[in-house]
Amino acid sequence: VALGTVVVGQSGGPTAVINASLAGVIDASRLSGSHVIGLRNGIDGALRNQVIDLDEVDTKALARTSSAALGSVRYKVKPQDYDAILRMFQAHDVGLFCYIGGNDSMDTAARLAELAQERGLALKVMGVPKTIDNDLPHTDHCPGYPSAARYVVSAVRDIGLDCRAMRRVYVIEIMGREAGWLPAASIMARDATGAAPHIVLLREHVWDQAKLLAAVDEAYGKYGHCVIAAAEGFDIPQVATNSGVHDAFGHVRLSGVAAHLAAIIKAERPALDPVANVLGYMQRSSTLGRSDVDAEEAYQVGCKAVELASRGATSQMVTIERAVTSPYYATLGSVPLARVANMTRKLDPKYVLNDRYDIPESFLDYVAPLVGELPVPVRLY
Amino acid sequence: VALGTVVVGQSGGPTAVINASLAGVIDASRLSGSHVIGLRNGIDGALRNQVIDLDEVDTKALARTSSAALGSVRYKVKPQDYDAILRMFQAHDVGLFCYIGGNDSMDTAARLAELAQERGLALKVMGVPKTIDNDLPHTDHCPGYPSAARYVVSAVRDIGLDCRAMRRVYVIEIMGREAGWLPAASIMARDATGAAPHIVLLREHVWDQAKLLAAVDEAYGKYGHCVIAAAEGFDIPQVATNSGVHDAFGHVRLSGVAAHLAAIIKAERPALDPVANVLGYMQRSSTLGRSDVDAEEAYQVGCKAVELASRGATSQMVTIERAVTSPYYATLGSVPLARVANMTRKLDPKYVLNDRYDIPESFLDYVAPLVGELPVPVRLY
Numbered sequence: 001v002a003l004g005t006v007v008v009g010q011s012g013g014p015t016a017v018i019n020a021s022l023a024g025v026i027d028a029s030r031l032s033g034s035h036v037i038g039l040r041n042g043i044d045g046a047l048r049n050q051v052i053d054l055d056e057v058d059t060k061a062l063a064r065t066s067s068a069a070l071g072s073v074r075y076k077v078k079p080q081d082y083d084a085i086l087r088m089f090q091a092h093d094v095g096l097f098c099y100i101g102g103n104d105s106m107d108t109a110a111r112l113a114e115l116a117q118e119r120g121l122a123l124k125v126m127g128v129p130k131t132i133d134n135d136l137p138h139t140d141h142c143p144g145y146p147s148a149a150r151y152v153v154s155a156v157r158d159i160g161l162d163c164r165a166m167r168r169v170y171v172i173e174i175m176g177r178e179a180g181w182l183p184a185a186s187i188m189a190r191d192a193t194g195a196a197p198h199i200v201l202l203r204e205h206v207w208d209q210a211k212l213l214a215a216v217d218e219a220y221g222k223y224g225h226c227v228i229a230a231a232e233g234f235d236i237p238q239v240a241t242n243s244g245v246h247d248a249f250g251h252v253r254l255s256g257v258a259a260h261l262a263a264i265i266k267a268e269r270p271a272l273d274p275v276a277n278v279l280g281y282m283q284r285s286s287t288l289g290r291s292d293v294d295a296e297e298a299y300q301v302g303c304k305a306v307e308l309a310s311r312g313a314t315s316q317m318v319t320i321e322r323a324v325t326s327p328y329y330a331t332l333g334s335v336p337l338a339r340v341a342n343m344t345r346k347l348d349p350k351y352v353l354n355d356r357y358d359i360p361e362s363f364l365d366y367v368a369p370l371v372g373e374l375p376v377p378v379r380l381y
Numbered sequence: 382v383a384l385g386t387v388v389v390g391q392s393g394g395p396t397a398v399i400n401a402s403l404a405g406v407i408d409a410s411r412l413s414g415s416h417v418i419g420l421r422n423g424i425d426g427a428l429r430n431q432v433i434d435l436d437e438v439d440t441k442a443l444a445r446t447s448s449a450a451l452g453s454v455r456y457k458v459k460p461q462d463y464d465a466i467l468r469m470f471q472a473h474d475v476g477l478f479c480y481i482g483g484n485d486s487m488d489t490a491a492r493l494a495e496l497a498q499e500r501g502l503a504l505k506v507m508g509v510p511k512t513i514d515n516d517l518p519h520t521d522h523c524p525g526y527p528s529a530a531r532y533v534v535s536a537v538r539d540i541g542l543d544c545r546a547m548r549r550v551y552v553i554e555i556m557g558r559e560a561g562w563l564p565a566a567s568i569m570a571r572d573a574t575g576a577a578p579h580i581v582l583l584r585e586h587v588w589d590q591a592k593l594l595a596a597v598d599e600a601y602g603k604y605g606h607c608v609i610a611a612a613e614g615f616d617i618p619q620v621a622t623n624s625g626v627h628d629a630f631g632h633v634r635l636s637g638v639a640a641h642l643a644a645i646i647k648a649e650r651p652a653l654d655p656v657a658n659v660l661g662y663m664q665r666s667s668t669l670g671r672s673d674v675d676a677e678e679a680y681q682v683g684c685k686a687v688e689l690a691s692r693g694a695t696s697q698m699v700t701i702e703r704a705v706t707s708p709y710y711a712t713l714g715s716v717p718l719a720r721v722a723n724m725t726r727k728l729d730p731k732y733v734l735n736d737r738y739d740i741p742e743s744f745l746d747y748v749a750p751l752v753g754e755l756p757v758p759v760r761l762y
Contacts, residue, residue, distance in 0.1 A: 010546070014542070052762055057761065058759060061757070062759040062761075064756055065756075065758040065759045066539050066542055066543075067539065067545070067758075068546035069542075069758075069759055069761045070762075071548075071762065072546040072547055074547075154667070154668065154669055158397075158447050158662070158663065158666045158667045158668055159662045161447055161448035161450075161666065162448045162662045162665070162666040163662075164448070164452070165395050165422075165448045165449035165451075165452050166394070166395065166449075166453055166455075167452075170662065275662070277659060277661035277662065278658060279661075280540070280656070280658035280660075281539070281540045281543045281551070281658065282536055282539065282540065282663070285539045286535070286539045286669075287535065288532075288535055288539075288667075288670060289669060375445050375446075377448075378442045378443040378450055380419065380433050380435070380438065380443075380450045
């Protein structure tokens with residue numbers, strides 16, 4: 001099926017491999033003989049008619065570039081925008097729209113596909129999954145997540161070694177507001193008994209100050225240091241938030257889970273003087289943590305979206321289906337956009353321990369093949 | 382000269398390559414036929430008689446391990462400690478003490494060397510430089526700095542691409558309390574006109590709120606995003622600190638340069654909603670940012686300390702002497718410990734611009750060969 005012009009957009013928070021998906025869309029479009037253009041800043045570019053010609057782009061170099069090279073957007077599409085978007089697509093003779101993004105973007109894509117069908121337009125719409133949160137349903141995992149997980153694992157391991165050498169307590173705040181997939185990955189940092197993280201706090205865990213302090217005491221007592229991997233979405237009730245804890249300079253510091261936990265530990269265990277740190281944007285867009293599996297899969301899902309459309313598919317999101325865990329092997333499939341739009345896949349409850357602030361080792365079977373190998377540190381004591 | 386037992390310790394903040402220096406000391410000691418032991422947690426291990434036998438260590442794997450594998454320490458040695466340390470060394474038949482550390486450690490090493498000489502002991506003492514702050518004098522640079530700089534450059538570039546895609550303002554807090562070598566390196570992140578960092582704030586710069594806001598306005602107006610690389614030691618006078626700025630939740634947040642700057646920008650330019658982030662321990666101990674030049678030099682300075690001692694030297698710190706900048710070539714030398722003990726090498730004033738918050742491009746000649754090559758991102762607009 002001839003596709004006409006292919007238009008592609010990127011949406012939501014960038015990742016280390018979202019441009020690999022873009023490169024895949026471009027390469028597959030070229031193969032199918034299509035002209036390919038990009039929307040500047042996602043759907044915003046459709047509304048402002050800002051497009052970028054992608055026919056001559058060096059896709060090999062693009063695939064290695066982190067963040068969203070077309071620019072991204074968090075704009076929530078309004079009902080009256082859809083007409084304008086479809087008109088813009090018609091003006092550019094668009095036969096296929098590939099939207100690389102998370103749940104919100106899949107909703108936008110689903111509605112565009114529905115509207116195009118209602119109006120009898122020859123427009124296909126395909127979703128290309130992307131999110132470090134790993135919270136899209138019906139796919140084993142989402143491109144972007146393995147690289148973010150690799151960064152987190154490496155960070156927790158290296159910070160853990162640092163804290164061990166310096167006998168420190170350190171609270172690391174990890175992205176994951178709605179689902180704990182990313183902070184859960186931190187347990188892969190453990191290369192030996194007593195290795196970081198000593199405590200993992202997910203949104204799925206329930207706050208219990210005594211339990212946390214007991215865990216800190218135990219880790220610090222046994223191993224001389226303590227590293228806490230805390231999800232940014234971990235919920236500390238307001239009563240704790242307003243405990244009036246002050247930092248060393250007498251300043252109140254309450255926003256941010258890591259800072260908050262550090263303040264509580266400092267108040268209750270003044271000798272420990274914990275450091276609080278937010279990993280920040282590096283988690284999602286650092287080239288340093290890129291996973292090989294992720295880079296390859298992100299590229300392939302981009303290609304697959306175009307291939308499926310050229311065989312007649314529309315209103316689908318490409319999925320990754322794990323066939324074998326060890327050695328890791330996955331194939332690509334697809335699912336109707338309507339089944340993923342605005343849905344959030346929470347961390348499977350079997351991966352949340354309730355008796356302690358931790359994740360079961362069984363989670364490693366899931367996450368380790370995605371993260372890939374990491375150098376094993378030498379421990380001299 | 383036969384050295385007897387070689388004892389080695391690590392001190393101060395860990396780095397990504399401090400274990401490469403340790404591996405160098407071990408390998409060179411083995412070559413000289415010496416037994417080699419490590420102090421657990423630096424001088425603390427001498428005072429507590431906690432040693433680790435290093436004769437059988439896999440030095441190749443050790444050299445790749447980040448942080449201080451012997452454990453480190455920030456203990457300030459007291460006058461009465463020196464006797465205890467020398468007695469401990471005599472009990473272990475120590476002929477050479479190699480101390481891997483920064484200015485404080487060089488002071489400890491210098492005093493031990495002096496005391497040993499006074500007492501006619503056959504103890505040699507050698508200093509192995511280590512600091513991400515790069516503030517030891519009489520050496521072109523310090524092992525640890527190139528890797529920290531590489532991490533910072535990569536972080537500022539990737540965060541810059543992320544902010545460009547998301548049209549954000551981001552303040553990155555970079556280590557460097559006394560000297561701006563590390564935050565200055567951030568300018569190497571610029572791969573194109575308008576690339577991050579747009580503003581660099583060093584301790585060596587003078588606070589001027591209007592100047593900062595004008596620079597933010599200019600960058601955001603021209604490039605649609607703004608990344609500020611701020612040294613943790615950048616000095617915002619108390620009058621600004623107490624301006625009563627609150628965050629979105631009504632919380633006062635004043636400690637930390639990045640958070641403080643973000644609060645000021647948010648108060649004066651509410652539409653910008655800046656993100657504040659502290660790079661944290663990742664800067665100093667992440668394996669992800671390791672520089673090849675740094676890993677090799679760190680290993681060589683460790684070897685050199687033992688080689689010089691076996692040829693009769695004592696009370697010296699190994700130095701790196703740059704012979705050629707492009708292509709980079711350096712040799713190793715040494716300087717008396719007394720000339721580096723407790724000294725701080727500030728960033729050369731020629732590298733501080735006063736008319737704007739920035740660093741001159743000439744600094745790249747100094748730093749780029751140390752950081753090494755980084756992949757060049759593709760820019761589509």
